[in-house]
Amino acid sequence: METLKLRKVLVTGLGGQLANRLVKVAVGREALEVVGLAREDFDLTNAEAMERVMTALRPDVVLNAAAYTAVDKAEEERELAYAVNADGVGDLAKLCARHHAHFLHISTDYVFDGSASAPYRRDDTTAPLGVYGASKLAGEQMALAACAETRVVRVAWLYDAEGHNFMNTMLRLGRAGKSLRVVDDQVGTPTNAAALAELMLDFAERPDWLPAGVHHFGHRGTTTWHGFAAEVFRVFGVDGVDLAPCSTAEYPTPARRPAYSHLDPEAIHALWGRAPRRWDEEVEQVAGLA
Numbered sequence: 001m002e003t004l005k006l007r008k009v010l011v012t013g014l015g016g017q018l019a020n021r022l023v024k025v026a027v028g029r030e031a032l033e034v035v036g037l038a039r040e041d042f043d044l045t046n047a048e049a050m051e052r053v054m055t056a057l058r059p060d061v062v063l064n065a066a067a068y069t070a071v072d073k074a075e076e077e078r079e080l081a082y083a084v085n086a087d088g089v090g091d092l093a094k095l096c097a098r099h100h101a102h103f104l105h106i107s108t109d110y111v112f113d114g115s116a117s118a119p120y121r122r123d124d125t126t127a128p129l130g131v132y133g134a135s136k137l138a139g140e141q142m143a144l145a146a147c148a149e150t151r152v153v154r155v156a157w158l159y160d161a162e163g164h165n166f167m168n169t170m171l172r173l174g175r176a177g178k179s180l181r182v183v184d185d186q187v188g189t190p191t192n193a194a195a196l197a198e199l200m201l202d203f204a205e206r207p208d209w210l211p212a213g214v215h216h217f218g219h220r221g222t223t224t225w226h227g228f229a230a231e232v233f234r235v236f237g238v239d240g241v242d243l244a245p246c247s248t249a250e251y252p253t254p255a256r257r258p259a260y261s262h263l264d265p266e267a268i269h270a271l272w273g274r275a276p277r278r279w280d281e282e283v284e285q286v287a288g289l290a
Contacts, residue, residue, distance in 0.1 A: 007032055009204045010059040010101075012092075013066030014038040017163030018106065018193050022063060025197040031205050035059070039066065044088025047095075054095045061204040062096050064089065064105045067136070071110070072254040074131040085135035090142030097147040102207040104200055107214075109156035109188065111137040114258025121264050122154070122214045130255040140214065151203065152214045153196075153268070156261040157228070160193035161286050170229045174241040184226035184245030188261030189218045192282035199272060210271060216263035219279040231280055235287045 009026070013019040014036035026034040035057060042053055044066055068074065068084035089105060096103040110133030111126045128134040143150045159165040167190070173180060196217055203210050223231065226245045233241050248257065265276040 005031065007060040007204055008057065009034045009061045009063060009201075010042075010054075010057055011036040011063045011065060012042050012044070013064070014041075016065055016067075016069075017160040017165055018158065018196065019065040020163065021160050021193045022065065022197045022200060025194060026201055029201060029205070032201065034204075042066070044092060045083045047088075047091040050092060050095055054099050054101075058099065059101050061102045061104070061207060062092065063200050063204065064092060064103070067106070069132070071130070071132045071257075074135065075254045078131045078135075081131050081135040082138065085132075086138035086142060089139035090146055093143035093146035093150055096149065100149075102149045102151075102203075103143065103147050104151045104153060104203055104210075105139070105143050106196075107140050107152050107154045108133065108136050109154060109258060109261040109263055111140070111154065112258055112261070114186075114260045116260050119262045119264035120216065122216050122267065129258065132255060144213070148212060149207070150212055151210050153200075153217050154214065154263055155191045155196060155217050156263050157188045157190045158193055158196070159190055159286075166190075166225070166228065167232050167283075167286075170232050171236060171238065174229075174233055174238045174243075179242040179244075180229065181244045181246040181251070182226040182229045183248055183251050184224045185247050186257055186259055186261070187222050187224055188258075189220075189222050189263065189265075190228050190279050190283065191218050192286055194286065195219070195277075195282060199268070202272065209273075210268075215268045215271075216265060217268050218263045218265040218276070219282055220265060220276050221278045221280065222262045223279065231283055235280075235283050 023036040074081040113127040159167040269276045
């Protein structure tokens with residue numbers, strides 16, 4: 001049996017759903033020594049502090065799950081969004097290059113305007129609609145320019161069995177008997193954080209299987225936010241919820257959302273050596289873990 005090299009892995013953004021899932025999924029992976037750090041210990045807006053941590057830990061791989069994710073608030077807090085999602089990511093990539101660490105950075109479907117009608121491929125033209133997407137795109141570009149060992153992985157509609165996300169919000173409100181009106185004209189693919197975590201940790205064990213550059217991760221099939229909510233209630237056995245569809249125009253937000261957010265999952269799964277599962281199958285798997 002092949003013996004894997006022990007790799008030290010730094011996971012940023014601890015406290016967020018993806019970083020928390022990464023640390024949990026990493027348990028039992030004998031080839032990895034995983035260190036998860038929250039913002040107070042690893043702040044993307046403090047390059048000097050990040051340098052001290054990188055020098056002390058000397059990670060082989062950095063998995064960046066830290067981000068400014070307040071999509072609507074970003075319209076008012078442009079400087080902060082760019083400080084975290086752009087400049088901070090660029091500074092972290094520079095540190096990875098200096099310390100010879102592989103860097104995997106998580107990005108978003110919000111780099112696209114949602115005008116497509118077919119799955120977005122990694123080389124499709126970007127056109128963010130708001131500050132959040134623009135700051136994430138800038139971070140991608142800075143990271144790729146700063147570190148030759150950068151992998152950018154874009155994901156859409158990320159959720160997990162734990163933490164603050166659309167699925168858990170729906171379950172909380174549905175179980176409380178609330179009447180719900182959910183947008184039914186935005187199309188995308190809910191993405192299971194546990195599946196993404198498995199891919200990221202497989203990368204940490206063997207970085208060479210995933211080429212440097214931009215990649216798209218997700219599942220097969222699409223739905224709407226209303227369809228996602230209905231499937232969540234079905235799978236988790238929450239009956240009798242008053243769930244009605246509404247349009248984006250009926251639910252205005254400060255930031256515009258892409259109307260179409262299906263990221264083509266086929267290429268990265270082919271590299272990974274696994275067939276992508278359907279999004280609804282992933283929901284069923286999460287329900288079994290919840």
